[in-house]
Amino acid sequence: MSRATIIDIAERAGVSKSTVSLVVSGSPLVKPQTRARVEAAIEELGYVYNRGAASLRKSRSNIVGMVINDLLNPFFAELAVGIERALQGSDHIPFIANTSENPARQAQVFRSMREHGATGIIVCPAVGTDAEALREMTSARIPVVLAMRRVPGANVSAVVPDNRAGGARAVEHLLRLGHRRFAFLGGFSRMSAFRERSQGFKDALERANLVVGTAAVIEAPPTKAGGVAALGQALARSEPPTAVLCFNDIVAIGAVHALAQRGLKAGADVAVVGFDNIAEAEHLAPALTTVAVDSIGLGERAARMLLRQIESGAPRVETYIGEARLVVRESCGASRVHTTALGGAA
Amino acid sequence: MSRATIIDIAERAGVSKSTVSLVVSGSPLVKPQTRARVEAAIEELGYVYNRGAASLRKSRSNIVGMVINDLLNPFFAELAVGIERALQGSDHIPFIANTSENPARQAQVFRSMREHGATGIIVCPAVGTDAEALREMTSARIPVVLAMRRVPGANVSAVVPDNRAGGARAVEHLLRLGHRRFAFLGGFSRMSAFRERSQGFKDALERANLVVGTAAVIEAPPTKAGGVAALGQALARSEPPTAVLCFNDIVAIGAVHALAQRGLKAGADVAVVGFDNIAEAEHLAPALTTVAVDSIGLGERAARMLLRQIESGAPRVETYIGEARLVVRESCGASRVHTTALGGAA
DNA sequence: CTGAAAGCGCTTACAG
DNA sequence: CTGAAAGCGCTTACAG
Numbered sequence A, B: 001m002s003r004a005t006i007i008d009i010a011e012r013a014g015v016s017k018s019t020v021s022l023v024v025s026g027s028p029l030v031k032p033q034t035r036a037r038v039e040a041a042i043e044e045l046g047y048v049y050n051r052g053a054a055s056l057r058k059s060r061s062n063i064v065g066m067v068i069n070d071l072l073n074p075f076f077a078e079l080a081v082g083i084e085r086a087l088q089g090s091d092h093i094p095f096i097a098n099t100s101e102n103p104a105r106q107a108q109v110f111r112s113m114r115e116h117g118a119t120g121i122i123v124c125p126a127v128g129t130d131a132e133a134l135r136e137m138t139s140a141r142i143p144v145v146l147a148m149r150r151v152p153g154a155n156v157s158a159v160v161p162d163n164r165a166g167g168a169r170a171v172e173h174l175l176r177l178g179h180r181r182f183a184f185l186g187g188f189s190r191m192s193a194f195r196e197r198s199q200g201f202k203d204a205l206e207r208a209n210l211v212v213g214t215a216a217v218i219e220a221p222p223t224k225a226g227g228v229a230a231l232g233q234a235l236a237r238s239e240p241p242t243a244v245l246c247f248n249d250i251v252a253i254g255a256v257h258a259l260a261q262r263g264l265k266a267g268a269d270v271a272v273v274g275f276d277n278i279a280e281a282e283h284l285a286p287a288l289t290t291v292a293v294d295s296i297g298l299g300e301r302a303a304r305m306l307l308r309q310i311e312s313g314a315p316r317v318e319t320y321i322g323e324a325r326l327v328v329r330e331s332c333g334a335s336r337v338h339t340t341a342l343g344g345a346a
Numbered sequence C, D: 001c002t003g004a005a006a007g008c009g010c011t012t013a014c015a016g
Helices: A006-013 A017-024 A032-045 A051-058 A074-089 A101-115 A131-138 A165-176 A191-207 A224-235 A249-261 A279-283 A293-311 A333-339 B005-011 B019-024 B031-046 B052-056 B074-091 B105-114 B133-137 B163-176 B192-207 B226-238 B249-261 B279-283 B295-311 B334-339
Strands: A063-068 A093-098 A121-123 A146-147 A157-160 A183-184 A243-246 A271-276 A290-294 A319-322 A323-329 B062-066 B093-098 B121-124 B144-147 B157-161 B182-185 B243-247 B271-276 B289-291 B319-322 B324-327
Touching: A006 A032, A017 A224, A051 B052, A063 A074, A063 A101, A063 A293, A063 B105, A074 A093, A074 A293, A074 B093, A093 A101, A093 A146, A093 B074, A101 A121, A101 A131, A121 A293, A131 A146, A146 A243, A146 A293, A157 A165, A157 A293, A165 A183, A165 A243, A165 A290, A183 A191, A183 A224, A224 A249, A243 A249, A249 B157, A271 A279, A279 A319, A279 B279, A279 B289, A290 B144, A319 B121, A323 B005, A323 B133, A333 B121, B005 B031, B005 B121, B052 B144, B062 B105, B062 B295, B074 B093, B093 B105, B105 B121, B105 B133, B121 B295, B133 B144, B144 B295, B157 B163, B157 B295, B163 B182, B163 B192, B163 B243, B163 B271, B163 B289, B182 B192, B226 B243, B226 B249, B243 B249, B249 B271, B295 B319
Parallel strands: A063 A093, A063 A121, A121 A146, A146 A157, A157 A319, A183 A243, A243 A271, A271 A290, B062 B093, B062 B121, B121 B144, B144 B157, B157 B319, B182 B243, B243 B271, B271 B289
Antiparallel strands: A093 B093, A290 A323, B289 B324
């Protein structure tokens, strides 16, 4: 009662196993009549193709790895969904691992995926990942595509949003609303997204001839609690900001919360802008103005890029930068400003 | 420059490949000195174990399938995280597939996972999955554990929350708050969770000797839009409800939104209770009272159950029912009631 | 404690 | 268009 093999099918159909192999792999070399006999036998015996055996023989599997830093964050869950979706069209199937931002766990995962014969890998690297960590894959010539985050010094492909432009766009909008005192809240400088987003923040301020006191960029964990803490620090400054750009939407939620604790209202008293545009952003109160990143789309891009690299024997390093566009809702106070003849935002 | 094999190691270490195999599989039969020589060779040649080859030989892989109906819903993403987390301790690695509630896609996925040699599978079934669909796996004696949702008539293991008790608990709380006119909003009767949750809703009403007009249960898509629509229907009734229990938190968000559109406030004008307790529930305005389901914990349970079944050659069908506890926040109006001497909730 | 041999289920030239 | 043969990288009795 163990699983039927190609040999069982061959006997049943009265052909050799080579012919069966040709049929299951869709070769046009087989006479239609023979093919029909084989297919009937497959049906009768409930044969299931053994891809593991085929991979061994071909020295190449159709398994791909998907290594995500934090699946509990909807932003990265969306990335995962995009990757999986794009893979559906191909005949590749993904392993998944959630590293929880743990580089040691990530190293284990890389090894495990190599042992299981992954032919390529998409990774949203854990904070602290260095170029060396990726060498486990690259030195084995396994194509790697980084998603959402870059790894300094690593010469691998990447699919990332235009964090820098997005950060600048948010500030430009706040400038137009009349704000002149800003802070950037949350995240850590060892995160590539932090460096890029805060750089965009500074870019825009400099272009507006505003001086950026270095302390206006306040590092904190990219969590709600981090947002609460960072906002507290910002407000404690001698010249507190009237507008804050947050590292991501979760930090923004914390900032809004911290304002509420002080009897202040985001959008009315202090403008708050997030980053990512996670699904819940529009349901918050006030609805969150944020920089939208098409995470599903980036996931699809990453998967297609990986597939292309797997196919072309000699993958070359490429980078795709996705757009980051501002979605204006309530928390920046734009609507209020609008109705009060603009300019009163500070 | 192709990957080193057990034979390369054997040559390098001056032993047979059998001995190398013993070493890599951690057998205690090998003399420490020999082991050391082999390990040195492994290190030198950068050998990576080929699990695919081992699986073929052993006729058993350590790959497990994880089939999720909707990864974009944080509730199910948490389930996936729990599964993955519990698998980390074992030497099993998960394939993942997101079926997007599409039974046809799900059927493809089952097939693909069989072809790739999954030795067990955890599935949160797409709406519309029937017992027949699961036979692809069960008839091949591949252990299946259903998570979150059941499949009527299917004789397979399941890990689900106590939806019925949770639904009843929510209503009992609303009864204590003084409510007497209720509605259950959202979901469809072909979803097992809908049947169980709405049954708990009815249980509690009957125990309180209240008559449940059948129309008090309003089916609608389990989405925000569904919540908006269902609430509209409920309010249009001759005796509109003063309290609504929603199929899940997403529907509750829609209900709160629909109330706001009418100038009504959840908690003050109509009590709203959700189900699931997704992470954002506490950040909403008003903060959502909801029935908490430990989705990560259930995911871990499901994974451990599957592992156990894979190990014991003859898996028996088992069911685990996780608790569903009420988390009281603002949207049910409990705090308001508290401060107004109770009873004014209607 | 270690080695020689067979075989897991496929694919792939190579003949015919 | 079809078949016989070798081999992918392992494991597993079986000897010794």
